[in-house]
Amino acid sequence: xxxxxxxxxxxxxxxxxxxxxxxxxxxxxxxxxxxxxxxxxxxxxxxxxxxxxxxxxxxxxxxxxxxxxxxxxxxxxxxxxxxxxxxxxxxxxxxxxxxxxxxxxxxxxxxxxxxxxxxxxxxxxxxxxxxxxxxxxxxxxxxxxxxxxxxxxxxxxxxxxxxxxxxxxxxxxxxxxxxxxxxxxxxxxxxxxxxxxxxxxxxxxxxxxxxxxxx
Numbered sequence: 667x668x669x670x671x672x673x674x675x676x677x678x679x680x681x682x683x684x685x686x687x688x689x690x691x692x693x694x695x696x697x698x699x700x701x702x703x704x705x706x707x708x709x710x711x712x713x714x715x716x717x718x719x720x721x722x723x724x725x726x727x728x729x730x731x732x733x734x735x736x737x738x739x740x741x742x743x744x745x746x747x748x749x750x751x752x753x754x755x756x757x758x759x760x761x762x763x764x765x766x767x768x769x770x771x772x773x774x775x776x777x778x779x780x781x782x783x784x785x786x787x788x789x790x791x792x793x794x795x796x797x798x799x800x801x802x803x804x805x806x807x808x809x810x811x812x813x814x815x816x817x818x819x820x821x822x823x824x825x826x827x828x829x830x831x832x833x834x835x836x837x838x839x840x841x842x843x844x845x846x847x848x849x850x851x852x853x854x855x856x857x858x859x860x861x862x863x864x865x866x867x868x869x870x871x872x873x874x875x876x877x878x879x880x881x
Contacts, residue, residue: 744821
């Protein structure tokens with residue numbers, strides 16, 4: 667039960683971060699396709715990894731019974747996605763130090779006119795501009811790092827759950843083998859006793875008939 671709660675929570679967090687990552691990168695990939703240009707690895711690698719990881723996360727979340735039965739396989743695949751996201755983040759490493767927001771402080775003056783005359787007031791103006799392309803790429807970079815950590819968590823959880831299931835199966839097989847061996851030994855002994863009794867009875871009857879023959 668504890669495995670199901672933690673596994674579903676981290677899967678939901680993965681889906682929640684992978685959907686915007688795939689959507690933003692699909693926007694860039696579509697722009698390059700319309701221009702008949704090759705998509706740079708900066709966009710393409712993270713887009714492919716996030717799309718496949720999103721499909722895998724949705725599949726394993728809604729088919730939980732199969733995922734829990736094949737927990738070791740799920741752990742191996744999740745560990746593979748950890749390596750894939752590390753590679754995708756490495757391709758986007760140039761975005762890490764990018765400054766997407768620019769703040770410009772200037773001097774402005776306002777003139778206030780009234781019945782007594784006019785008054786000039788000097789003040790500071792703040793102009794904030796954000797590069798949307800840079801901000802979207804930086805968000806994808808951050809989501810990629812988050813998914814590296816989250817897929818590592820789900821891999822450890824699945825491996826732990828699968829190890830417990832395999833130990834339970836081994837103990838169950840051993841107990842069933844011991845039970846079968848006990849039953850087989852009991853049946854063998856019971857058959858041996860019945861055979862010895864039948865042989866003893868036949869010997870007694872033959873001995874008794876032999877006595878009758880001589881009498």
